[in-house]
Amino acid sequence: MPLPILSVAQVRDWEKRTWDAGITVESVIEQAGQAVGRLATQVTQSADSILLLIGKGNNGSDVRVAARHLGDREVAVLEVADPVEDLGALKHHLGENPVLVVDGLFGIGLNRDLDKHWQQFIQCINESDAPVLSVDCPSGLDADNGQVRGAVIEAAITLCLGCFKPGLLANSAAHCVGRLHIASRIGLKDPAPEADSYWVTEQDMRGLSPQRDPVSHKGVHGHVGIIGGSTGYHGAPILAGYAGLRAQPGLVSIFTSAYQPVSAQCQSIMVHPWDRNCVEALSRTTALVAGPGLAGGDVEDSLRQTVLNLWNESSKPMVVDASALDWLPKGAPDSEAFRLLTPHPGEAARLLGCSPEKVESGRVRAARTLAEQFGATVLLKGRHSVLAQSTGPALVNSTGNAGLAQGGSGDVLAGFVGGLLAQPVFHGREIQAAMYATWKHGWAADQLASGSEYWGMDDLINTLGKREFH
Known part of the structure; x- marks a missing residue:
């Protein structure tokens, strides 16, 4: 079944329907965090170093859960509360040359332009050589329209949670989303909302290659x-x-x-x-x-x-x-x-x-x-x-x-x-x-x-x- 491409408002409605059904926020965050951990493990090797950037929102909570699912990777965690106060710690961690940085700073709810301090913080990440895995949406990207809100993480991989968002597919976002992955099953209540457009996957194409009758001409x-x-x-x-x-x-x-x-x-x-x-x-x-x-x-x-x-x-x-x-x-x-x-x-x-x-x-x-x-x-x-x-x-x-x-x-x-x-x-x-x-x-x-x-x-x-x- 092709996967829905949903606006932020549709995602919020889906989440509300999930909470109203008695499914807890914590259970969804747990499944999302496990998905982040699995992907981070897949793209790294044993004993590789991973830097986790944890913001204040649910994306940060997802990454906090992911820290428990990284196997034998060497994990450094930076809880980011203030871009000015935490910039020095960021530079220190990036100086350790992590193999992967996991971006859990901002999610799809970002609805303002980032100030100069956040822009400087993000620029520091982008100027490092470390590839970034962004959770759900690269921090600083408008998930609805693909516009940059002051500055944006230039991710090598983006793991979309639950569904794809239209802004990630916009041409304006091509330079910052990297390879798109999806964790479609994170505990949100079925069925997903109906969408105006759907993302077609490899699974949807199975069985479509034409087959021939052995006695045909x-x-x-x-x-x-x-x-x-x-x-x-x-x-x-x-x-x-x-x-x-x-x-x-x-x-x-x-x-x-x-x-x-x-x-x-x-x-x-x-x-x-x-x-x-x-x-x-x-x-x-x-x-x-x-x-x-x-x-x-x-x-x-x-x-x-x-x-x-x-x-x-x-x-x-x-x-x-x-x-x-x-x-x-x-x-x-x-x-x-x-x-x-x-x-x-x-x-x-x-x-x-x-x-x-x-x-x-x-x-x-x-x-x-x-x-x-x-x-x-x-x-x-x-x-x-x-x-x-x-x-x-x-x-x-x-x-x-x-x-x-x-x-x-x-x-x-x-x-x-x-x-x-x-x-x-x-x-x-x-x-x-x-x-x-x-x-x-x-x-x-x-x-x-x-x-x-x-x-x-x-x-x-x-x-x-x-x-x-x-």
Whole structure:
């Protein structure tokens, strides 16, 4: 089950419901502190030194409990009551070069800008070489909107308690939250509050990789048709095509104005030169992708019109990406078949008539607005990609890294989604296909980022073909 992303007010309501049910604050703090201790132990080694920074609130209480669950680690505890009086002790402890600092100074309830003394205290932590594990939220970060309240701990890891908070997922918080972890079971009363958006985890993706009947053949596993490619942009449909193959449909075809360079690089993919015969060939596919590499000046009007006709009328699921996004009219298409738009923030901004910064400041809102305007499902790419429809909760992806910020990664994703949608196993389960593709795309990038080599799109496509669960 995806995990809720809750505002501070929703968390406070959840806590009140928990206390009203007779569950004590102390029992929740105990479970939260145990979770902090487990994670701190996992990221350190035997006899490593850990510095615990304990503030006045419940975050401090969580860390105080964690001190009892750190095994054979060498633990130093600093109870911080006054940033001026305790600065000297902080400098002394940091001078001992702890392997890990655990931040329990401020929690999600911080509702003011920190004064200059707290800013100096936090700056001292940030200037040390010690990695920081922040509890629930890096101290100094607004958990609702991701803004810095004067100064903020630059954490290497943040352990969210109970749920994720929207501010931690904002781009403005990217430099200070580090790797996000979750302790979802800390004793708060079930069920969790309903949320506007949910965090999709590895557990949610188990069982979605398509399986094949042992006596099946290529004709029963679907056929994705990719419309793309133009002069100077012939690589995009090739990337989409090979990514489509990694999704394991029976067949992949590319329909392109750039026939010679595309066909020269495709062996397992059928390549069709764009002409009037393409419409009949497209009718034999079971899913469509339009957009990769259609930015050239030689894209024919007939190709553009065909894409529009398919968008409006085709009974097949269809993905529209890149330059083809700008061709679409607002308003729901006549067909009720699944439609997916896959813009990055700049493309979304053009479609919405606003700045990319505005899109990024409210990613779920932007995705949902696009979905409403175009009568489609929207996958807004970027840090923590968002999958949304005009109503209902949005899904927020948990995988991926900045290594995906290179040309071709969007084409790979579009082709991979299309390859899944083409398969009968995903008919009626299109949202699952889109979310799984997004998650696997990010997972592949994370696998590559964990290595020691720079990587590109060929590596990403190859890693998409690896099994994520054994």
